[in-house]
Every structure is written in structure tokens, then in C-alpha cells.
Amino acid sequence: MYPAIGMHLIPNQDVLSMIVSYLSTWDALRLSETCRGILCIARNQALSSVTLGANRPFDPTGTDNPHEGQLFCLDVLADVPGRLHRVRRLEVHTSIWRYSPAPQREYVFMSEYSPACSRTLLTFNTSCLTTLRLNDLASTNVLDSMMMAASPLQKLTIAGDDQILYDKYDHIFHAVSNMCSPNLRTLEIQHMLDQSFRGSPFLSVHRVVLDECSVHTPIGIYSLFPNVRDLILLHTYFEAAEEGNWSDLNYFHGSTHNWICLHMRCSVSRLELENTLSLYKVSRRPFDCSTPAEVLQVLQYASPKSLYLCIDTNFDLGEQFWKRFVTSLPRLQCLELALDYVALDLETPESEWLGDFMPWTMNMFFLFCRHCKSSTSTSPSLYTGRTTKHHAIPFTALQASEVSFRAYLRNTKYLSIAIDSDFRIRRQGERS
Secondary structure, three states, X not given: OXXXXXXXXXXXXXXXXXXXXXXXXXXXHHHHHHOHHHHHHHHHHOOOEEEEOOOOOOOOOOXXXXXXXXXXXXXXXXXXXXXXOOOOEEEEOXXXXXXXXXXXXXXXXXXXXXXXXXXXXXXXXXXXXOEEEEEOOOOOOHHXXXXXXXXXXXXXXXXXXXXXXXXXXXXXXXXXXXXXXXXXXXXXXXXXXXXXXXXXXXXXXXXEEEEOXXXXXXXXXXXXXXXXXXXXXXXXXXXXXXXOOOOEEEEEEEOHHHHHHHOOOOEEEEEEEEEEEOOOOOOOOXXXXXOHHHHHHHHHHHOOOEEEEEEEOOOOOOHHHHHHHHHOOOOOOEEEEEEEOOOOOOOOOHHHHHHHHHHHHHHHHHXXXXXXXXXXXXOOEEEEOEOOEOOEOOHHHHHOOHHHHHXXXXXXXXXXXXXXXXXXXXXXXXXX
């Protein structure tokens, strides 16, 4: 009935991503063998996004055959002149690792497969590639051979592992810097344990993400990324502090420990502190909790226009803290507070914590707004809650009885409240 439909079928990115990434290895291979029409179209039209991985569910017994994932990755990369010559986005996740059947149940490096994957990647045409992720390939010669190509790469993600030797990192940064300059804008580094960051400066990089990295000294961050505008430090730890600075930043996400170790003295438009403000540190990890003194020290230099902060409401920080808090934020236009009111005792009955939480919260809101109203020309909006799950409270709910209010929040763990300068509480997104 529709004789021409097969000649004009164009597989979209979602379909190819499902074939490559989410199906088990042999299912994907069988699908490739039976759907020759799709493969022909893919060769003619080329792919814009390719994701390579193990493609099999995790097997806790350790009996998974690693050869299947290896063969599939090599099979997909084999037809470089056909399917992949216009690829804009390439992600290689776990193609050269396998799960060891040994009792220790650890991941081991399959060195016998890395040359094959490397040789295949080296034939890859990088003239159109704009996004690249290399996982567990950072220690191979892939970057060495790609560094001479005139690549328009704009975003690069490198995921390392503690089994990569420290002396490999300098080589990696040098190769990436030579390969990507001057087009690279975003560099993300994951799971790297490094003594120091050294290499040629990434002059074109404006956004840096360090995810679960351990850095011996932060001076390398300044020297490698002199023109950074967005700095995101996710559970990243600095072993020592070092003097250095940028003139200003558009965005900073990290802990107070990160800020203090970097000796930062620059202003920030958007500041997100990932650790909880508490009267004492409940954990030894520096990215878990911060003291009021540490937060005030950061705010004094950052002076953000937009601030995200998580507060442990098990403690009353006091009026003096909020006075200093407000005076440290002369440019503030938006404040987001995540109220962690069950940080220490998850078994507290709802009726008990609501009785303490409600007066504390409202007193803090009005105190903050009163100081903002007297110290700034434009009073900021105040939000509480996490960005992943907002629950706005209408003004009528606050005027209702405690029973009604508790019923309104029966399934609510995080709150989102916006207060105008005249103390009118409105729903999030609703215009005043």
C-alpha cells in the first residue's frame, strides 16, 4: 500500500542511540543483521550521535563475556567512511573494561583490546566532531594521534580511574590542549586522582567541570584554565591551598572548602554551595557541611547576584548571622534555600518537626526580607527547596490551622516558597 516508505525512512538519533547503547549486545547485532535497510540508510545519511558501551546489564556473578561488548564496539566503528563520517557527538563509555570473575569482584583493564579500539578511533574523521567523551581511553594513544587533527571539538569529557598512573595525566592534558585549541569551550574531567594539573593552558576553555577528582594543589587549575567563566566542582577535594585568582566568574558550583583552598577573591554572578550550612560539621568530608563562618567568608568575596544554599534547620543560626548574611550580599537578586530539616534525625515524627520548623522558617523569612528591604533598592525573591522537587505553599495554607498545614505537606519533603518585599507569599512562577 505504501511502496515508497522504505526508500525514504530516516532513522533519528533516538533510534540509533537505542540500538547502540541500550540493547544487549547480541540483540543489537541481530537487529543490525536483520534490518539491512536501516543500515543502508544510516550509511547514506550518516549518524550525528554515537554512544558505545558494554551494552549488557551488570552481571554480579562475573560470568559476563567481555568479548561481546568489544566485538560490538569494533563492529560499530568499523564502517567509519560510511556511517560515521559526519558524526558530531561520540561517547565511548566502557568498551575496554570488563568485570573480573575473581573473588574481589573488581574491574580490570583489558590491555589486549585497547590497541584495536585505538586503531579504529584513529581512523575516525574528526573534521566534524563537536562533542567527544572518552571513558577509560585516556591512557591510550588515541589522543596522541588525534592531536594533530584540526578538530572543531567544542566539548570534551575524559573519565579516568585510579588505576591510571599519575605520570599519565600530564601527557593527557598536553595532548588534549594541542588537539582541541582553539575551539574547545567545555572540558569535563571525571574520577581522576592527580598530584597536580600541569600542561599547556586551555585558552579557549570557558567551562570546566571536575567530577570526583582529587587535586594535590589548585595552582594548576589557574594555570591550565586562565579564561574560565564557569567552574563546577562536584565532590572534588583539594589537598592543599594555593594563591591564585580569576577576575570574575559567571558561575561557581562547589563547596566552601573548594573556595577557600582556591583562595578565590573574585565576584560570582551565580553561586551554588553544595555543602550544608550547619553549626558544626557532622562529617569529616569537606563537601558535606560548612560552618556559618566559612559561608560568610565565601559570600564576602563572591557577592553573588544569585545564590543557592542548603541549611540545616535543626539549629537556629540566630539573628546576628542573618544580619551579617544580608550585608554580605549587596548585589543579591535571587536566593534559593534548600531547608534540610531532617539532616540529623530521619525518624522524627512529622508532627514534631513541623512544630519547630514552621516558626523558625517564618521568622527567618521575615527577618531576611526586612533587612533586604532596608539595605537594597530591589528586594530579592526568596525560594526554599531543591530544584528537583518544588512544592509551593499558597498564602491560605500558612493561615490555616496546623492540622490543615500538616495535611497539605503530607508527602512533601522539600518546600518552595517565594516572598515578595511586602511579605506577600505567592506560588512559584506566579507574577506578583
